[in-house]
Amino acid sequence: MSAAPADTLKIGKLVVIGVGLIGGSFSLALKQANAVERVVGVGRTQKNLDAAVRLGVIHEASRDAASAVRDADLVLIGTPVGQMPEVMAQIAPALGARTVITDGGSTKQDVIAYARRFLGEHFERFVPAHPIAGTEKSGADAAFAELFRDRNVILAPQTETKASAVTLVRSAWEACGARIVCLDARRHDEIFAAVSHLPHVIAFSLMSMLAKRSDAETLLGHSGAGLRDTVRIAGSSPEMWRDICLANREALTELLDDYMEELEIARSAILNGDAAALSEMFERARDARSRWLLKKPA
Amino acid sequence: MSAAPADTLKIGKLVVIGVGLIGGSFSLALKQANAVERVVGVGRTQKNLDAAVRLGVIHEASRDAASAVRDADLVLIGTPVGQMPEVMAQIAPALGARTVITDGGSTKQDVIAYARRFLGEHFERFVPAHPIAGTEKSGADAAFAELFRDRNVILAPQTETKASAVTLVRSAWEACGARIVCLDARRHDEIFAAVSHLPHVIAFSLMSMLAKRSDAETLLGHSGAGLRDTVRIAGSSPEMWRDICLANREALTELLDDYMEELEIARSAILNGDAAALSEMFERARDARSRWLLKKPA
Numbered sequence: 001m002s003a004a005p006a007d008t009l010k011i012g013k014l015v016v017i018g019v020g021l022i023g024g025s026f027s028l029a030l031k032q033a034n035a036v037e038r039v040v041g042v043g044r045t046q047k048n049l050d051a052a053v054r055l056g057v058i059h060e061a062s063r064d065a066a067s068a069v070r071d072a073d074l075v076l077i078g079t080p081v082g083q084m085p086e087v088m089a090q091i092a093p094a095l096g097a098r099t100v101i102t103d104g105g106s107t108k109q110d111v112i113a114y115a116r117r118f119l120g121e122h123f124e125r126f127v128p129a130h131p132i133a134g135t136e137k138s139g140a141d142a143a144f145a146e147l148f149r150d151r152n153v154i155l156a157p158q159t160e161t162k163a164s165a166v167t168l169v170r171s172a173w174e175a176c177g178a179r180i181v182c183l184d185a186r187r188h189d190e191i192f193a194a195v196s197h198l199p200h201v202i203a204f205s206l207m208s209m210l211a212k213r214s215d216a217e218t219l220l221g222h223s224g225a226g227l228r229d230t231v232r233i234a235g236s237s238p239e240m241w242r243d244i245c246l247a248n249r250e251a252l253t254e255l256l257d258d259y260m261e262e263l264e265i266a267r268s269a270i271l272n273g274d275a276a277a278l279s280e281m282f283e284r285a286r287d288a289r290s291r292w293l294l295k296k297p298a
Numbered sequence: 299m300s301a302a303p304a305d306t307l308k309i310g311k312l313v314v315i316g317v318g319l320i321g322g323s324f325s326l327a328l329k330q331a332n333a334v335e336r337v338v339g340v341g342r343t344q345k346n347l348d349a350a351v352r353l354g355v356i357h358e359a360s361r362d363a364a365s366a367v368r369d370a371d372l373v374l375i376g377t378p379v380g381q382m383p384e385v386m387a388q389i390a391p392a393l394g395a396r397t398v399i400t401d402g403g404s405t406k407q408d409v410i411a412y413a414r415r416f417l418g419e420h421f422e423r424f425v426p427a428h429p430i431a432g433t434e435k436s437g438a439d440a441a442f443a444e445l446f447r448d449r450n451v452i453l454a455p456q457t458e459t460k461a462s463a464v465t466l467v468r469s470a471w472e473a474c475g476a477r478i479v480c481l482d483a484r485r486h487d488e489i490f491a492a493v494s495h496l497p498h499v500i501a502f503s504l505m506s507m508l509a510k511r512s513d514a515e516t517l518l519g520h521s522g523a524g525l526r527d528t529v530r531i532a533g534s535s536p537e538m539w540r541d542i543c544l545a546n547r548e549a550l551t552e553l554l555d556d557y558m559e560e561l562e563i564a565r566s567a568i569l570n571g572d573a574a575a576l577s578e579m580f581e582r583a584r585d586a587r588s589r590w591l592l593k594k595p596a
Contacts, residue, residue, distance in 0.1 A: 082573075132522045152520070194508060195521035199528040201564050202500060204583040209560040210492060211586030220590040222450070223493035224430045228591075229527045230497040235587050238580030245568045245576060256565045260558060262507040266499050267554045270547045275380075275540055282536030285502040288509030289532050292518040 009171045011036040015072040017065050017087055019043050019052040020237075021134060022104040023078025024143025027057055029176035032145040041140075042068045052140035066094040074168060077103040082243030084111055088118035095122045100165045102127045102172075106192060106240075107247040108156045108185040116158075127169040128156040128185065130192070131178060136235035149177035156185040193251035198259060200233050200241050201252070207234040307469045309334040313370040315363050315385055317341050317350040318535075319432060320402040321376025322441025325355055327474035330443040339438075340366045350438035364392040372466060375401040380541030382409055386416035393420045398463045400425045400470075404490060404538075405545040406454045406483040414456075425467040426454040426483065428490070429476060434533035447475035454483040491549035496557060498531050498539050499550070505532040 014030065016023040019041040030036040041058035042065045043049045049061035062068040069075050069091045077087055084105065095101070101122060105111045108128050115126045133151040135142065153173040157166050170180050183191070210216055220227075245252055262281075269277035312328065314321040317339040328334040339356035340363045341347045347359035360366040367373050367389045375385055382403060393399070399420060403409045406426050413424045431449040433440065451471040455464050468478050481489070508514055518525075543550055560579075567575035 132520065134522070134524070151522075154520075191517055191520050194511075194517045195525045199504065199525050201561070201568075202504060203528055204580045205560045205564050206497065206500060206557060207583035207587050208579045209557050211582050212560075213492075216586065219489055219492045220586075221593070222430065222452075222489045223590075224432070224449075226432070226531045227493045227497050229530045230501060231583075231587060232527045233524045234580075234583045235591075236584070238577055238584050241580055242573055242576040245564075246571055246573060249568045249571070253565055253569050256561065256568070259504060259507050260561055260565075262503045262510075263499070263554065263558055263561075266503050266543075267551055267558075270499075270543045270554070271551050273544055273547070275544060278540040278543060279536055281506045282502045282532075282539055284509050285505035285529075285532045286534070286536050288514065288518075289505050289529060292521075293526075293533075295519070 009033075009035045009175050011073045011168075011172065013037065013072045013074075014039045015042060015069050015075045016040070016058065017042040017068075017075065017077050017091075018079035018083070019048060019058060019061075019140045019143075020078060020138050021142045021147070022131060023076055024052060024057045024140045025133075025145065025147035026076055026078065026104070026131075026172075026176060028143055028145040029148055030172060031056075033175040035172065035175040040068050040072075048140050052143075055141060055143075057140050057143050065090045069094050069099065071096055072099050074172060075099060075101045077101070077105075080237070080240040080243040081105040081107055081111055081247050082239070085114045085118055088114055092119050092122060095119075098125075100125045100127065100168045102129045102169045104129060104131055105247075106130055106196065106244045108154075108188045110247040112156065112158060112185055123158075124160045124162050125165045127161060127165050128158070129169060129173070130154040130156075130188065131173070133178075134236075136233050138237040138240070146177070148173065151178050152181050153178040154181050154183050154188055156183055156188055189248050190251045193248050193255050197244055197248055197252050198255045200236060201245060201256065202259070203231045203234040204238075204241065207231045307331075307333040307473050309371045309466075309470065311335065311370045311372075312337045313340060313367050313373045314338070314356065315340040315366075315373065315375050315389075316377035316381070317346060317356055317359075317438045317441075318376060318436050319440045319445070320429060321374055322350060322355045322438045323431075323443065323445035324374055324376065324402070324429075324470075324474060326441055326443040327446055328470060329354075331473040333470065333473040338366050338370075346438050350441075353439060353441075355438050355441050363388045367392050367397065369394055370397050372470060373397060373399045375399065375403075378535070378538040378541040379403040379405055379409055379545050380537070383412045383416055386412055390417050390420060393417075396423075398423045398425065398466045400427045400467045402427060402429055403545075404428055404494065404542045406452075406486045408545040410454065410456060410483055421456075422458045422460050423463045425459060425463050426456070427467060427471070428452040428454075428486065429471070431476075432534075434531050436535040436538070444475070446471065449476050450479050451476040452479050452481050452486055454481055454486055487546050488549045491546050491553050495542055495546055495550050496553045498534060499543060499554065500557070501529045501532040502536075502539065505529045
């Protein structure tokens, strides 16, 4: 089964631990592709699990990850990365010798380190993955089958990782409509610190700073589409993003330093009335954005 | 004419100086509402003016603001705010005794100071205005008649401003489908420093910093919808935003300081692994955004 191409992929039992936007959409996409027989969802809150069953996101729900993963063909850990060590430690003793494990975490070096430590002998069937898709919404009711269509999924297999495990995970994501890209884990973390984690810190910080003001309500009442788009991702799960920021602290703080330096250049130019310096910065930004969007239509 | 309600408003001759997104859309909206007979567009580049005529944004084009404004009923100065002193000085000697003048500038204290200085006796017929609408696009070909529908237009009339002039400008914006809100000019500049000018500096700075990196193309190739939305407004006109930032430097640098302080709190929390501090900030941001969007649907 694990070597089957995407169009004939059939996963017998899929276990999704953390039935949120990513885990729920993975399940829905595989069900829609007729690539899975049975999906068991594991979660912390009964309310979310009940919603997931009611909405047809999963077939059945469980609060016990260890018993759920028994005889699974594939396990997706879709929790915030901060919970992954505990989840891995819980499921490791119950994992079968054929079960393939993957994750949906936004950082890879830390998740790989956890897996190496907590999955033990099963590490060779763990395929580190990061689907580049998401919205600012969370929970099972935010899930939808098309989330991964034409999106990249990064895989960061290790030297120990079995080819058959990579093939299964690749086939599953391809059945969801995604494209597979392989990246070194360290490079992955640097890249996503820049294009995802930093923008989230920027958006959360702006919204937090405005919220602290006594006139926040008046200010926001006057805002337009510009602010709305700039802070859209500040609607994302605080827990998930706290974990990501802490997991990727090295790359992220380095980029935050670069960003604050750039803001300081803007601030000085504004304060000193340096029109040329401001023009240079704004034009560089505008031109880079145009070139990027030409290559990568929205 | 000037006291007529929006549904019977008829402006004989409208002159739009700066036929870009704002000026062009104002013209199109008034034409669509059948509230104007003739629109003369004034601009710096023949190419944009030719496009404006070809696209039906204006009836005729002129490169000479002074001769264009003769016998106008209403003049909208839709240029970047940095050009307004020169435009005002040019048109002042040619303005008739009934002509009402307004603007579309994103800052109000500086525009009012320019108008007071350069419009002379015509200052009593100058109505400072700021339509809260826009996209990241610029130029006549970006203009569309619906831009101002259900949007706020801020008016900041001064003690000298004639009521009849305010009534005409109000009626014109209402004919474009906009709502009128009156604000003190200083308060206006504070509010928009927070909800518009600061987000633009944030977006331009992020895009500029990424563009400076030697691996910018690789980074951007991996980006998703999060970065795309966060930097959408970095596609805005560099010249326009340079002028706005310099015009509103006092309020803006104060807010930039607050923002950089907030980023520093985030940076310290990440560096020190302070999960509680990060959670507090991200939750404050997420909650404030939710409350705001509940009141103000997108």
